[in-house]
Amino acid sequence: MVNLKQLCKNSELAAEYKKKLVTADEAVKVVKSGDRVHYGLFCGIVRDLDQALAKRTEELQNVLVCDTIWAYDEIPAILKADPDSKHFKYLSTHMSGLDRKMNKEGRCWFIPVQFRENPKLWAENVGDIDVAMLQVSPMDRFGHFNFGPQTAEYWGIFAAAKKIIVEVNENQPVVHGVQNSIHISQVDMIVEGSNGKLPNLIAKPASETEKKIAGHIVERIRSGSTLQLGIGGMPNYVGSMISESDINDLSVHTEMFVDAYVNLYNEGKITGNKNTNKGKMVFTFAMGSQAVYDFLDDNPMGYMAPVDYVNALEVIAANDNFVSINSCLQVDLFGQVNSESAGLQHIGGTGGQLDFVMGAFKSNGGQSFLCTPSVRINKDGSKESLIVPRLPEGSIVSAPRSASHYIVTEFGAANMKGKSTWERSELLISIAHPEFQDELIKEAEKMGIWKNSSKICY
Known part of the structure; x- marks a missing residue:
């Protein structure tokens, strides 16, 4: 993950990283019953934190978990642990094939949106997001975590978030643009993840x-x-x-x-x-x-x-x-x-x-x-x-x-x-x-x- 030796010229930055570094199990302890949690977007949806939260299923009630398109091959760990959705309610602002399947089974709720309005929707219209989680690339020498290949509505989510947890994945590319990163000073906890590969979406050959x-x-x-x-x-x-x-x-x-x-x-x-x-x-x-x-x-x-x-x-x-x-x-x-x-x-x-x-x-x-x-x-x-x-x-x-x-x-x-x-x-x-x-x-x-x-x- 982050090479702390590279941060030696900025000892305060290195110290802040060490202070905020926790395990996934420790990070999800901030989630309480009745909380609204955001899992991230597209290829930046958290994996290790999802698995850690699933371990707490029986302790929690009525936790709303939101994201934008579940892009992975397996359903969220929280839904495996809670097949009847008694503890977690999973919501999405768009639908992948797996989201559609879960929706048909009554395990995924759709939020109708006009995509360009999502930043305002999260920032002003849904109330607090108690915990926002997202995958990021490793921190650079200036203290920034790049979002990888998605930014969309992230800063609307952050505007409503009480806590922000980043899950570092070395496989996230560093993508150029604007509003494409978050500084360590804006993050509450850092989890060094298991570096899973990004989901591949392969188009079928044209008929x-x-x-x-x-x-x-x-x-x-x-x-x-x-x-x-x-x-x-x-x-x-x-x-x-x-x-x-x-x-x-x-x-x-x-x-x-x-x-x-x-x-x-x-x-x-x-x-x-x-x-x-x-x-x-x-x-x-x-x-x-x-x-x-x-x-x-x-x-x-x-x-x-x-x-x-x-x-x-x-x-x-x-x-x-x-x-x-x-x-x-x-x-x-x-x-x-x-x-x-x-x-x-x-x-x-x-x-x-x-x-x-x-x-x-x-x-x-x-x-x-x-x-x-x-x-x-x-x-x-x-x-x-x-x-x-x-x-x-x-x-x-x-x-x-x-x-x-x-x-x-x-x-x-x-x-x-x-x-x-x-x-x-x-x-x-x-x-x-x-x-x-x-x-x-x-x-x-x-x-x-x-x-x-x-x-x-x-």
Whole structure:
């Protein structure tokens, strides 16, 4: 961990480190029944402290534990120790696959948020956070602990925190940017952790359908664009297609930094020649393969910043030719987009999707793309259209019809902007799977959208 000999020039700093250094078991003694505890964000969620807190399960009652995306392969130790959630209530502001599973089992509660509002949410709207815990990189010679590849809402959490405990992990990269570290003077306890590897989020290879979707997007991207990509096979394939194209002089301003950006940089496609933070690849958190973390480690081109800056509409819009590419689950004939649920089953959160949809359109020459396969193949082999007349009961409107720009399936890209309800329905039906188009037309007629009187306007 920290080499105290390197701190000999600052004996006060070395003494403060020794004074605050405790074991994980000692640190979690500050947690009391009824406390609200924050576990950290993304790759910075604590592991040793989670295991230590689990040992105290029977002593504690009604402890609320919050985080943003449980990214590891195994459920939190506190939930293993408390399978019926009698002692701990686990809450998340976004959902990983494991979070979704736990939510379905009644062991994880979702906090609906607009991601860019999280700093204010924690600082002003939830009351005190009794104990905030997070993983950090080893302390530098100036007394700072870097957050690794995530900052997002950390300083909002700290504003509400009574106690702050850092769990040092030598595998956390040192990532450049702003509000990306905390000084030892602001920390109550230091735990030297077991140096677990950061979770890898490996995107699946793009399907043939996703490749077709990517093709409809890439043909609309211009050189000089600023990119925001989501996670998954399709966004990574967009990166691959750009690498093989004549598109160049690209920039990065994104909520989530993923492997596609590393690949584009290595192919010489990224210059960072955009309007804001020129020469920097801007993001608020990163997740991907180990190549992502290695790329960002002490890389001055990386620029990690709080989510209320990165996702601010005016900051996104300040970059010309902004291109936002994200996935969604369903689109109805009005152009309303659901990216969060399958009926009553919770899938994910709003995140920053709406921010980038709106911010990209506000950009000079900007475009946003919300992408979905035209159909879902069910377990019994039947097809279900993902272009639907109306969103099913329980569905969440992640992007309202007034905000959606391009909706993309493997059958094309439909531009919703400036279109009447008739035009929207006709365009969306044109990119629906052919097997469902007649049925969608009939439903549109029942809904009063598809009328001769409407078509005259068209």
